[in-house]
Amino acid sequence: MTTPPLDPTHPSHAPGAAAQGCPMRAAASDGVRPLYGAEAESQPYALYEQLRAEHGEVAPVRLYGDEPAWLVLGHRENLEVMRSRRFSSDSRNWHAIQRGTLAPESPLRPITAWQPLVALTDGAEHARLREAVTDGLGRVNKHRMRRYVVRYATQLIDDFAGKGRADLVADFARKLPALVITQQLGIAEADALPVGSAVSDMISGGETALAGNELVVRTVHELVRSRKREPREDLASRLLAHPQGLSEEEVRQHLRLLLVGALEPTANLIANTLRLVLTDSRFRGNLSGGQMTLPDALEQVLWDHPPLAVVPTRWAKDDTDLGGTRIAAGDMVMLGLAAGNVDPAIRPDSSKPVHGNRSHLAFGAGAHECPGQDLGRAIAETGIDLLLERVPDLTLAVDDDELQVVGTWMSRRLTGLPVVFKPAQQERPSQAVQQPVVARAHLEPVAAGTGSGRPSSWRFWRR
Template identity: 60%
Template sequence: MPSGLRRLYGPEADAPHALYGNLRQEQGPVAKVLLPGDVPAWLVLGHRENLEVMRTTLLYSSDSRTWNVRLPADSPLLPVTMWQPLVAFTDGEEHGRLRNAITGSLERFNRHGVRRYVVRYTNQLIDGFAATGRADLVADLAEKLPSLVLARLFGIPEGHALPMGEAVRDMIRGSETALQSNQYVVDVMSELVKRKKEQPGEDLASWLPAHESGLTDDEVVEHLRHAIVASTETTTNLIANALRMVLTDRRFRGHLSGGHMTLPDALEQVMWDSPPLAVVPTRWATGDTVLGGQQIRAGDMVMLGLAAGNMDPQIRPDLGTPVHGNRSHLAFGGGPHECPGQDIGRAIADTGIDTLLARIPDMELAVHEGELNVTTSLISQRLDNLPVHFRRQGTAGSAAPAPTASVAQPLPAAHTVTATVPASAPVNDQNRGPWWRRLLRRLR
């Protein structure tokens, strides 16, 4: 093991911002670190240097086959670095072909329609706990809402939405059943593509195969699998972190009292302070170069430090100052590989949180902030719980069984949500006016 290098895993990595600060002080804007298995890699800490890597694809490739390291078969790095014929692992013309199919298909979604789905499913989930006066906003909302909305957009029957979300979380945790969970996702997507070829609809699984880029069935299945995994986890993290800010951050409350911070402003603040992905380990140097004063060799892994770059003192000398109207954060990446679905992720988080706070403006954290659990992995920090209590209330609409249609056989039993509600909650005196003013009345 190289001496003197800090590990990007283990106890030290449980406090990532402190680790980034130490690395910056010791090595500058680019630092050599150790990954699980003591695999050496470069972590980019500087905001400018991150953008340089993102935008210079000829020098920093997304093709992991250029890596000068060969991982053992049991390495935990394999699931996130092993080359696949996906847009995330290609460059140049092939990347352009695959990305055009994805962006062209995503552009066909009606944004107002997406928000209607978000409102409907948010109300549906709230109905599941509104009468109890208690909820865990991670387990009861942030984990489920993206699964339900994304399943609808992908064309996945509603009965498989929540099992799909559970499978994705199991894969990301790297549990003993992660391979089975991955196979579940592949099976659902494979059967979905077959069905949509026979009966196309207004959804991503129908539009991708029909795009002029000419994706094969295997390419469609793999891109649907990749998209559902990436978008589910990142949107869950964005919702959970934003709700945590609403409930705990005095800085956020103070600016709300002056009427200067909107919910979109709050989401931007979260994407600066707690981006859904902290590290992207999918860039490799194609030749010898110098970055941030460090000598990079051909074949070296050069990881994008999104969270570290957002905290770069060169662009944020005072981290306590709110960042209003500034979207130059790195949360969605940049350059040719910038996240193509970021607008949908924002819409799910923005509309879902707004709907929740309109329905339940008197929420309070049910535990001390120090009792909230965070799980740190190589690529992200994940809030595990956010328990709240509030006045009990009724549902927004009459309950009706949700559809339970299955896709692939055999598949795990689908867990269905048991209430369906109108696209918006009925308006009454409690629901009138901006949600943040009602929140302030509670805080006074």
């Protein structure tokens, strides 16, 4: 029997939930539903289903402060917004900014306040900033980075391998991207995990969010100042030296953006993929039989649980039509990535796995497509592969329906993934931890008597 999908709010878990009277927040008096709030955020896919039934592929919604917006639900319509020049990423086009109706304390301000960032600019300015970012990321030595992934994954696994239990979210999924990505940016290894925790606090929006932001800002400020004096082979140095001539402030802001835009999505991708492999018989059965690759599992997660469910950074430049809906100039048009990925027009049955198909919306498209998506995939794939090789008998310590997913209307995260396994008996491989040249350990079969004892049926087919 197929086990429930990753998220109990996923439509394939309860087909037709909306039609059966799903307890969503009641629509506003004008019939426009709020996108935020405990009930809506706890059952986002049911809300998308309701909105699609009521309005089609583009639905009116309300945000904090009763701000109106459009949520794009259709896969084709999302791509149209991403690729069309009719829609801008510059929030100065938003009539709430132009008219001054957005409250100073609105939680939308930190997300939408205009800055000279690659994510919030268009045209020539966007091209200038994106060239610097993509060139910097493009010069990352992928083989060297993979060695660091193996080094840090080995350290993390060694920390819990002898205990027989672990929380794969706290002990692995959140720490591995922090260690690897901060190393690529140029942040000192000793600061990697504190910075990773700070970014997580920022995104959670809790009481420690402000302190987390202050730590991140202070870290990137010190990093830029240090690399200005002494350049090294890292992303901070490459941005400072790029021919497009980014200012120090622009470099600081983009390093902060890269931290926020890379750490949380990669951590969620690792956590959700591990959950999928551990709980879903469609994949565990196929993986153990050698018929399903780990990249296939990663892509399935990107379809079902994109790192960001909603991206609220598009505005109509002029009066226009989208999916048969009239959009006024200055309206906020939000990309519904999660909703578009389950559009019945492209996925009539969202409970079926998607094989060999990368047409999901997880990384966007067009001029603002995520420039670091391949690095995130590489970190997740290499780290998970090594974990499953080193600890082949991972088993959930709780029932799948006891796992908790929390988040907001923009994104969701798995809070924990407790597992049990047979404790490792061998000594900690301290030499391997110190040397980032152990990449071959997880890419080649382990000789009899020297490896993890993982059965041959568990070995993954590589790309």
